[in-house]
Amino acid sequence: MIRLLFAALMTLATTAQAETVRLAVTTSFQNSGLSDVMLPQIKADTGLVVELLVVGTGQALRLGEAGDVDAILVHSKAAEEEFVAAGFGTHRREIMYNDFVVIGPASDPADVTNQQTAAASLKVIAATQAPFVSRGDNSGTHKKERALWQATGLLTEDLGDWYKEVGAGMGAALNTAAGLDAYILSDRASWLNFGNKRELAMLFAGDPALFNQYAFIPVNSALQPHVNAQAVATLENWLVSDAARAVIAGYTINGETLFTFGAP
Amino acid sequence: MQMKANLKDVRVKRRGKTILGPITCDLDPAGITIVLGPNGAGKTTFLKVLHGVERLSGGDVSWNVSDEQARRAQAYVFQSPIMLRRTVRQNLAYPLQLIATPKPQIATRVASWAAKTGLTDALDVSAPRLSGGEKQKLALGRALIRDPKVVFLDEPCANLDGRSTREIEALLMKATADGTHIIMTTHNLGQAKRLADNVIFLLDGQIHDRGPAPAFFAKPRSPQAQAFLEGDIVE
Amino acid sequence: MTDIWAGLASAFWLVVSLDADLVDITLRSLQVSLTALLIASLIALPFGTWLAIRRFRFRRATIAALNALMGLPPVVVGLIVYLLLSRSGPFGVLGLLFTPTAMIIAQVIIITPLIASITHQAMRELWAEYHDLLISLNTSNWQRIRTLIFDGRRALLTASLAGFGRAIGEVGAIMIVGGNIDQATRVLTTAIALETGKGDFALALGLGFVLIALALLVNFAIHVLSRTEREGRW
Numbered sequence: 001m002i003r004l005l006f007a008a009l010m011t012l013a014t015t016a017q018a019e020t021v022r023l024a025v026t027t028s029f030q031n032s033g034l035s036d037v038m039l040p041q042i043k044a045d046t047g048l049v050v051e052l053l054v055v056g057t058g059q060a061l062r063l064g065e066a067g068d069v070d071a072i073l074v075h076s077k078a079a080e081e082e083f084v085a086a087g088f089g090t091h092r093r094e095i096m097y098n099d100f101v102v103i104g105p106a107s108d109p110a111d112v113t114n115q116q117t118a119a120a121s122l123k124v125i126a127a128t129q130a131p132f133v134s135r136g137d138n139s140g141t142h143k144k145e146r147a148l149w150q151a152t153g154l155l156t157e158d159l160g161d162w163y164k165e166v167g168a169g170m171g172a173a174l175n176t177a178a179g180l181d182a183y184i185l186s187d188r189a190s191w192l193n194f195g196n197k198r199e200l201a202m203l204f205a206g207d208p209a210l211f212n213q214y215a216f217i218p219v220n221s222a223l224q225p226h227v228n229a230q231a232v233a234t235l236e237n238w239l240v241s242d243a244a245r246a247v248i249a250g251y252t253i254n255g256e257t258l259f260t261f262g263a264p
Numbered sequence: 265m266q267m268k269a270n271l272k273d274v275r276v277k278r279r280g281k282t283i284l285g286p287i288t289c290d291l292d293p294a295g296i297t298i299v300l301g302p303n304g305a306g307k308t309t310f311l312k313v314l315h316g317v318e319r320l321s322g323g324d325v326s327w328n329v330s331d332e333q334a335r336r337a338q339a340y341v342f343q344s345p346i347m348l349r350r351t352v353r354q355n356l357a358y359p360l361q362l363i364a365t366p367k368p369q370i371a372t373r374v375a376s377w378a379a380k381t382g383l384t385d386a387l388d389v390s391a392p393r394l395s396g397g398e399k400q401k402l403a404l405g406r407a408l409i410r411d412p413k414v415v416f417l418d419e420p421c422a423n424l425d426g427r428s429t430r431e432i433e434a435l436l437m438k439a440t441a442d443g444t445h446i447i448m449t450t451h452n453l454g455q456a457k458r459l460a461d462n463v464i465f466l467l468d469g470q471i472h473d474r475g476p477a478p479a480f481f482a483k484p485r486s487p488q489a490q491a492f493l494e495g496d497i498v499e
Numbered sequence: 500m501t502d503i504w505a506g507l508a509s510a511f512w513l514v515v516s517l518d519a520d521l522v523d524i525t526l527r528s529l530q531v532s533l534t535a536l537l538i539a540s541l542i543a544l545p546f547g548t549w550l551a552i553r554r555f556r557f558r559r560a561t562i563a564a565l566n567a568l569m570g571l572p573p574v575v576v577g578l579i580v581y582l583l584l585s586r587s588g589p590f591g592v593l594g595l596l597f598t599p600t601a602m603i604i605a606q607v608i609i610i611t612p613l614i615a616s617i618t619h620q621a622m623r624e625l626w627a628e629y630h631d632l633l634i635s636l637n638t639s640n641w642q643r644i645r646t647l648i649f650d651g652r653r654a655l656l657t658a659s660l661a662g663f664g665r666a667i668g669e670v671g672a673i674m675i676v677g678g679n680i681d682q683a684t685r686v687l688t689t690a691i692a693l694e695t696g697k698g699d700f701a702l703a704l705g706l707g708f709v710l711i712a713l714a715l716l717v718n719f720a721i722h723v724l725s726r727t728e729r730e731g732r733w
Contacts, residue, residue, distance in 0.1 A: 022597065022680075031697055039681075053597065053678040054693075067586035068596050171696030178698075196698030224586060226594060317634050335637040346632040349625075349650040358646075359636055 020049040021231050024060035024069040026140055027169040029214070032189030032258050034251050041247050046234050056139030056169065064088055064217065067224035071232050075187075075214045076140035089217035094263035095239050096248050097213045100144055102204035103174070103191055104130070104183035112183065118207040119151040126154055129162045131182035135173050136165025140212075145185045148209065174200075187212055189258035213263060267327060267337060267413045267445065268292050269314060274323035276309050276469075284309045284469040285323065293414060293445040295461030296436065298477070300450070302498045306469040307449040308343070311416045314447065315340050336363070337413040341420055345403035347391040352383050355391045355402055359410050373409055380438070381405040382431065397428030404432060408439055415439065417448035421455060433459060453493065457481055465489045467498065506704025510712075513705050525709065528686040531599050531673070532666040535606035539666075540659050543611045547618025547658070548644045548651075551626045562619065568612035573605075577672030580605045584676065597678040602686070605672040610662035617661055621654035622647050656725055660718055667714055687713070 029035055030052060039050050053063060057074040064072045065088045073095065074080060083089050102112055102121050110128040115121040125132055134156070135142040149156050156163065166176050170190040177184040178198040186194075191202060216239055221229040238244055245261040252258065268291065275285035284306040291314070299307050312318035313325055315338055327334035339359075348355050356374045365373075378384045381401040386394065391402060400420055407415050417436075421429040436446055436459065450456050456463070460477035465484075473480065473489045484490045492498045513521045550562060582588050584596040584604075595601045625647055633643050648655060670688035677684035679693060687710045694703035 027696070030693075049682075051597070051678075051680040051683050053680060065587075067591070169696050171698055175695065175698055194698045196700060226586070315635065317631070332637075340631075340635040342631055342635075346629060348629070348632075348646070362636060362638060362642055 018049045019047065019228070019231050020051050021071065021228065021235050022051045022053065022069045023235070024053045024055055024063045024072045024074075026057050026060065026074050026214075027054055027171065028075070028141065028187040028190045029073060030054040031169070031171045031193060032187075033193045033253070034189065034248070034259060037251055038244075038247050041243065042235065042238055045243055046238050048231055048235055048238075050235065054169075056135070056137045057141075057143065058138030061088075064219045067219060067227065069219060070227045071216060071218045071235065073214060073216050074140055075212055076143045077213060077215070079140075079143065080215055080217060084217060087223065088220055090220050091217070093216045093236055093240065095214050095216050095244075096259040096261050097211065097263060098188045098259045099205060099212050100141065100185055100210040101188050101191055101202050102183065103177065103186050103200050104203045105181040105199050106201040107199070108201075108203055110183065112203040115204060118148050118204065118209045121204045122148055123152045123154070125183050126152070126159065129160065131162045131164065131180050132159075133173055133177040133180065133182045133184040134163060134165045135170070135185075136167040137169070139169075141170060141185060141187060144210075144212070148185070151209070192253040192256055192258055211264075214259075266292070267329065267334070270326050270328075271313075272324045272326075274313060274325055275321045276306075276313065276318060277321040282469055284313065285321075287323075287469075287471055289471060289474075293447055293462075295440050296446045296448070296459045297462040297464060298448060298450060298456045298460040299464045299466060300453075300456060300492065301466035301472075302492065305466040307466055308418050309469075310464075310466060311340070311418055311447065311449060315416050336410075339407035339410065339412040339415045341400075341403045341407045341415065341417045343418040343420075343422055345399040347394070347399055347402070349392055350390070351388050352378070352391050352394070352402055353387045356406055356409055359406060363410070377405040377409050381435065397424050397431070400424060400428065400432060401435070404435055408435075408444065412444060414445045414447065417446065419449055419451060421450070421452065429455070453495075465492070502700050503704065505701035506708060509701040509705030510708035511705075513702075513709060521706070521709065523682070524685055524687055524690050524706075525713065527599065527684075528667060528688075528710075528713070531602045531686060532606060532663060535603045535610060535666050536659060536663045538603070539607045539611040539614055539662055540655075542607075543614035543662070544618050544648055544655055544658070545644055547615040548622045548647050549640070550615070550619045551622035552640070552643050552647070562616075565612050565616050565619070569616050571609060571612065572671070573609050573669050574671035574675070576608050577605055577675035580608065580672065580676050596676065597680060597684060599677070599684060601676040602673040602684060605676045606666045606669060609669060609672060610666050613665055614658045614662040617658035618655055621651055621658065625651045625654075653725060656721060660721060663717060664714055667717075668710065 025035070035052055042048055042050055053069060055063065057076045057079060060072045060074050061079060061083050063069045064083065080092050084092050102118065104112055110124045110130045112121040112124060115124060134145055146156060164182070166173050170186060171194065173184060174186060174190070174194050175196055178196050178200050181199055216236055218229065218232045218236060219227050221227040248259050248261045249257065271287050271289050271291065274287045276283045299310060301307050309318055313320065316325065316331065316335060348358060353374055356377055357370050360370045360373060378387055381404065383398065383402060383405065386398065391399070394402060404420065421432055424432070433455070440446055463474060463477050463480040464471055465473040467488055473484060473486050481493065484493055488498050550558065580601065581596065583590050584593070584601050585591055586596070629647065633646065638646070668688060670692055673686060674689050674692060677689065679685050679689040687706055691703045691706045694706065
């Protein structure tokens with residue numbers, strides 16, 4: 001027992017050795033599988049060990065505010081700009097983008113497939129009262145979804161039982177939607193990498209309103225002196241480098257590219 | 265040094281009922297003192313009061329040494345022996361370990377007392393698995409192993425067969441010969457007559473009669489003691 | 500049903516191939532939970548025993564509080580530890596958030612009341628048996644506690660195992676304070692939550708079976724050890 005404890009303490013001591021950057025990222029970044037190929041490449045190129053905290057955008061911003069992470073990588077422009085304006089982050093750097101898509105049962109009872117805009121597709125779902133799963137966790141995806149509902153003129157509070165806020169990450173919400181044969185808004189990458197699709201299919205995409213930009217924000221080391229600003233800068237430089245472009249562009253699932261490097 | 269006790273107006277009450285006292289007396293134990301009396305007379309409580317483990321409702325018990333020394337120089341054997349869930353060897357060693365006796369000395373004393381109590385072959389047996397007689401002998405050995413000045417025994421032979429009773433009595437005689445004073449209760453008048461040097465006769469929580477054994481058994485001073493010795497029911 | 504078979508097959512392959520990630524995660528699970536168990540036992544065993552032998556004014560209240568703490572929701576513990584260890588919290592300077600140490604702290608808080616409560620119940624019985632003898636021998640409190648712990652060790656083993664079971668299977672608190680960081684704070688339960696989130700039920704279930712096997716193995720090993728000890732001694 002004593003020896004085990006000693007070994008345990010040794011491991012604790014050694015984990016702090018390599019230079020690490022703690023990065024709060026959105027669930028879509030992890031669930032898409034991109035992090036699994038990107039992190040080893042970062043380690044190889046820069047020697048940095050990036051520790052990922054996979055949370056919703058809302059919580060990621062809170063972690064940055066408290067100084068519990070060194071940087072954040074999220075996708076909710078308005079909230080990000082507020083974060084930087086309040087001085088919690090130094091600046092906002094756009095890294096990559098993809099888009100949101102509307103997922104739903106392949107039978108498509110609300111006829112989402114034939115709509116012209118994202119708002120219109122939500123409207124028909126509301127009209128048929130087909131079940132709809134909302135992230136409900138103040139994440140980037142959730143914020144985008146609420147903005148879309150706002151565009152339809154409907155209040156999410158008044159939507160009724162068919163509108164289900166699950167308060168969970170992208171994967172868990174997709175699991176729920178799969179179980180209920182419900183509609184759901186997802187980012188494209190998480191959807192493509194999701195393993196439990198069942199009857200679900202991608203029904204609507206392509207509206208510019210569904211654009212999804214990911215940005216990197218270093219936490220302000222003037223406020224949080226323990227933040228390793230130099231390591232964070234190294235990471236940021238890598239994320240906008242050609243090496244990152246190759247990794248992001250090269251990451252495909254079933255021949256489909258999940259993210260596009262930079263900003264449009 | 266001779267251990268003497270002084271009891272001043274000692275009382276023990278439980279739930280408003282007086283169990284013992286008031287008792288005021290000097291106790292100068294020598295040899296074997298037998299506490300006699302009918303059931304409910306307060307014999308066990310009396311022993312516990314002398315040992316200092318009973319909460320008093322009034323009065324005071326003092327030995328002619330400090331409380332700490334008194335407790336260290338005493339041992340108590342309960343009516344149903346309490347066995348530590350350990351081996352016989354560990355049970356015997358336990359009182360010595362408590363006072364930080366050096367290990368080699370513990371080993372010698374344990375071996376010696378195991379021999380005296382006839383438990384040498386059972387040293388590595390778990391104590392709770394012993395027979396009733398063996399348990400009582402172990403409890404007695406464990407009480408005597410620290411060479412106490414005074415040992416209290418509460419009905420040590422209550423449920424034992426003749427042979428175990430004889431072995432226990434032999435151990436008690438031996439201990440007395442070695443200078444230990446014994447204060448014990450018993451129901452068995454035969455045993456009382458065999459062992460007693462002094463007798464204390466308790467009735468209704470009070471010392472009704474006391475004195476040297478030969479005189480007490482030959483000519484009890486009170487009619488109740490007389491009746492008790494004759495085997496009548498005494499209330 | 501197919502999912503369960505796929506999970507079994509996945510568990511089998513993970514174990515047979517000694518998957519590097521699996522080994523890493525499993526060792527971390529053991530490291531965190533066993534360390535937490537050791538610390539919690541060092542606190543809870545003497546404390547539970549002490550509660551059994553001491554009569555003091557707030558004893559009943561303390562025992563009631565202990566039993567209530569036993570049902571402490573791990574998520575709440577996690578949240579509180581998180582807020583305490585956060586850089587903006589009172590212990591932020593220690594930089595412990597999102598480390599195995601933080602997970603150990605949370606687990607110690609969760610399992611200590613459980614172990615102490617079971618200990619108290621077991622020790623109360625033993626104390627009733629030993630009470631007169633230990634009082635008569637004029638033992639100090641500490642000697643009494645040591646004697647009861649030594650002689651009641653098998654009951655205490657059960658108490659500790661209950662604590663270990665709760666620790667190794669716990670997910671809510673360590674997810675919050677550990678952050679489920681790959682290679683740093685990911686353990687079996689948080690990995691299961693993650694794989695479930697990805698919709699990879701086979702892998703999640705596979706990890707689940709490994710977790711169950713691990714809990715059984717530790718229980719079994721300890722029982723075998725305690726039995727050989729018993730036979731050797733008695």
